[in-house]
Amino acid sequence: MRDELEILLYGDPRLRVHCRAVERFDDELSALVDGMIAAMAREQGIGLAAPQVGRDLRLLVARDHRGPLPTVRPLVNPRIVFRSPERAGYSEGCLSLPDITADVERPVRIRVEFQDLQGREHQIEDDGLFARIVQHEADHLDGILFVDHLGLVRRKLLARRLRELAKRSQPA
Ligand code: NI
Numbered sequence: 001m002r003d004e005l006e007i008l009l010y011g012d013p014r015l016r017v018h019c020r021a022v023e024r025f026d027d028e029l030s031a032l033v034d035g036m037i038a039a040m041a042r043e044q045g046i047g048l049a050a051p052q053v054g055r056d057l058r059l060l061v062a063r064d065h066r067g068p069l070p071t072v073r074p075l076v077n078p079r080i081v082f083r084s085p086e087r088a089g090y091s092e093g094c095l096s097l098p099d100i101t102a103d104v105e106r107p108v109r110i111r112v113e114f115q116d117l118q119g120r121e122h123q124i125e126d127d128g129l130f131a132r133i134v135q136h137e138a139d140h141l142d143g144i145l146f147v148d149h150l151g152l153v154r155r156k157l158l159a160r161r162l163r164e165l166a167k168r169s170q171p172a
Pocket of ligand 1: 095136
């Protein structure tokens with residue numbers, strides 16, 4: 001039923017909202033998750049947050065490589081309840097900022113509590129790529145983009161490309 005979801009680009013004000021909690025665990029939510037997973041696969045991403053497809057909801061999907069078979073896990077109303085003091089850098093990108101990557105420092109280990117599509121509570125503790133993706137995507141739910149974590153000098157280096165992206169996100 002739902003066609004392709006468009007991924008919003010840097011500069012779109014909908015990427016800067018503080019999203020509201022998901023309250024209805026219904027077919028519409030499942031369809032949105034299916035659409036987000038399809039959009040993420042289409043763009044060869046490893047994570048996507050609902051505001052990136054213009055939905056003001058605390059919902060993200062993340063590639064999960066922890067098991068024997070990689071899967072894509074939806075996290076509804078995720079709360080990061082533990083962050084390790086130990087931090088590390090990792091080169092991040094974002095489907096809303098195509099062709100831009102930068103080294104972002106974040107806590108190595110997190111514990112995240114979330115609900116699944118049926119509203120059941122879960123928690124996962126991880127110190128690998130999954131933890132990295134969840135932190136990046138959870139930021140989106142509060143209107144935060146990975147470039148916001150960069151220091152002034154590195155943001156200045158990206159300033160022109162960010163301005164160009166913001167121009168692209170404006171309607172012609
Ligand atoms: Ni992103």
